[in-house]
Amino acid sequence: MTALGRRAGVRVVRGIRYARAERFGPPVLDPSCSTRLAGPAPQADVLASEDCLHLTIWSVPGPPAPVLVWIHGGAHISGSAAEPVTDGARLAATQGLVVVAVQYRLGALGHLFVADGITGGTDASNAALHDQIAALRWVRAHIAGFGGDPDAVTIMGQSAGGVDVLTLLATVQGESLFHRAIAHSCTAERAMTLQEAAGVRDELARVAGVPSAEGLRAMSVDSLIGAQTRMIAERSASAAIDSLPFRPVIDHRLLHRSPLESMAAGAGFAIPLLIGSNRREALSWMGDETDETRALHDLLGAVAPRVRLRDLTGAYEGDRGRVPTVRELREAVLSEVMYRLPVERVATARGHGPTYTYVFDPWGLHDVDPGHSGELPLVFGTAVSPSAEAAVLSRRMMDAWGSFARDGRPSSQPAWRPAEQGVFHWGRDPRLLSTSDPRLRSVLAAAGARCERL
Numbered sequence: 001m002t003a004l005g006r007r008a009g010v011r012v013v014r015g016i017r018y019a020r021a022e023r024f025g026p027p028v029l030d031p032s033c034s035t036r037l038a039g040p041a042p043q044a045d046v047l048a049s050e051d052c053l054h055l056t057i058w059s060v061p062g063p064p065a066p067v068l069v070w071i072h073g074g075a076h077i078s079g080s081a082a083e084p085v086t087d088g089a090r091l092a093a094t095q096g097l098v099v100v101a102v103q104y105r106l107g108a109l110g111h112l113f114v115a116d117g118i119t120g121g122t123d124a125s126n127a128a129l130h131d132q133i134a135a136l137r138w139v140r141a142h143i144a145g146f147g148g149d150p151d152a153v154t155i156m157g158q159s160a161g162g163v164d165v166l167t168l169l170a171t172v173q174g175e176s177l178f179h180r181a182i183a184h185s186c187t188a189e190r191a192m193t194l195q196e197a198a199g200v201r202d203e204l205a206r207v208a209g210v211p212s213a214e215g216l217r218a219m220s221v222d223s224l225i226g227a228q229t230r231m232i233a234e235r236s237a238s239a240a241i242d243s244l245p246f247r248p249v250i251d252h253r254l255l256h257r258s259p260l261e262s263m264a265a266g267a268g269f270a271i272p273l274l275i276g277s278n279r280r281e282a283l284s285w286m287g288d289e290t291d292e293t294r295a296l297h298d299l300l301g302a303v304a305p306r307v308r309l310r311d312l313t314g315a316y317e318g319d320r321g322r323v324p325t326v327r328e329l330r331e332a333v334l335s336e337v338m339y340r341l342p343v344e345r346v347a348t349a350r351g352h353g354p355t356y357t358y359v360f361d362p363w364g365l366h367d368v369d370p371g372h373s374g375e376l377p378l379v380f381g382t383a384v385s386p387s388a389e390a391a392v393l394s395r396r397m398m399d400a401w402g403s404f405a406r407d408g409r410p411s412s413q414p415a416w417r418p419a420e421q422g423v424f425h426w427g428r429d430p431r432l433l434s435t436s437d438p439r440l441r442s443v444l445a446a447a448g449a450r451c452e453r454l
Contacts, residue, residue, distance in 0.1 A: 073159030090381030095402030098148035113197035162186025170262035187342035276358030282334035283371030
């Protein structure tokens with residue numbers, strides 16, 4: 001059944017089935033709109049169900065409202081449409097939106113490339129993306145019944161969810177189902193080739209102790225997730241930076257090249273895009289290193305072997321006005337190569353397409369996390385007991401995101417202008433900057449810095 005409730009004037013409907021799917025198979029829309037309450041997608045250490053293709057919808061009474069479809073993150077292996085930090089009630093209430101959160105398949109169940117014949121003649125690489133497309137088709141057909149306008153749909157995602165947003169923006173199927181896009185802390189360039197995807201499949205089969213993808217199909221879901229977890233751990237132990245194995249696949253059916261290459265060729269050009277990252281993205285992954293100098297050396301060897309340390313140090317000092325510690329420099333480099341440089345490459349690839357960029361940098365707001373995902377409580381209005389300054393920043397960000405979902409242009413004071421005119425700095429003093437950390441970015445870009453971690 002469907003869980004239905006009301007919170008402060010917001011109607012909440014949970015567990016709406018939008019499709020069904022067999023393991024590794026494509027989603028099949030449920031034309032009857034039958035509903036049931038379901039859990040998150042299978043993942044490590046979470047009670048979940050493979051029958052997980054469902055939606056949560058938040059709406060308020062009134063005329064047909066713009067629709068914001070949320071695609072959660074989690075490195076393509078974890079996460080849920082029901083995380084408290086991304087609860088859509090406050091966005092719906094304050095911005096006059098219908099907010100839809102999509103549950104989709106994760107990990108091997110959502111991204112494994114399997115050979116033809118395993119799923120009745122249709123390989124299901126990119127099953128997670130097909131799930132999201134199915135959800136968008138459901139929204140187009142049924143959201144009017146929940147007060148939403150099917151002709152004003154914005155997709156929004158963060159981290160792995162942002163990767164999926166940019167991938168959908170670059171596909172013909174996805175592009176026809178929405179009108180605006182918002183992408184937080186993500187890239188458009190780390191799609192796998194068929195050869196790489198086949199290697200992941202064979203590696204997972206080896207770790208699972210089965211001879212082929214057919215064996216993976218027959219395993220219990222707990223055994224499959226256990227093998228997936230062990231494979232990821234093996235990869236992490238042998239690399240300076242994790243290279244997560246589950247991500248979009250260039251299958252020459254849904255994707256014909258990387259999303260970044262498709263954008264450079266004009267895909268999604270006319271669709272307004274709001275995209276950005278956090279200045280201290282890598283804070284969450286820093287850990288406690290016994291030898292920070294060695295950790296920095298290993299990082300640079302992995303992502304920018306041609307860069308000179310003195311150039312990096314000088315660039316950091318030039319951008320931030322002080323000489324960095326080794327740890328600070330490592331964090332800054334990792335933040336740049338993981339998300340900030342890739343965001344800039346997306347804006348460049350789109351040329352004069354309607355693109356708005358931001359950097360989230362809440363320096364001095366001690367109750368706001370400046371790292372990866374730290375902006376989400378402010379954008380969704382879910383921060384717990386925020387300070388007065390954080391509450392004001394949250395409302396301003398909600399207003400900007402809400403206006404973009406309504407009109408395709410983010411409102412702000414001062415004005416938020418297109419990417420070729422600057423990047424909007426969200427912090428204690430929101431403002432438009434000509435650029436952010438240009439010296440460090442220039443040094444890394446000149447060295448061809450790249451990072452394979454999502």
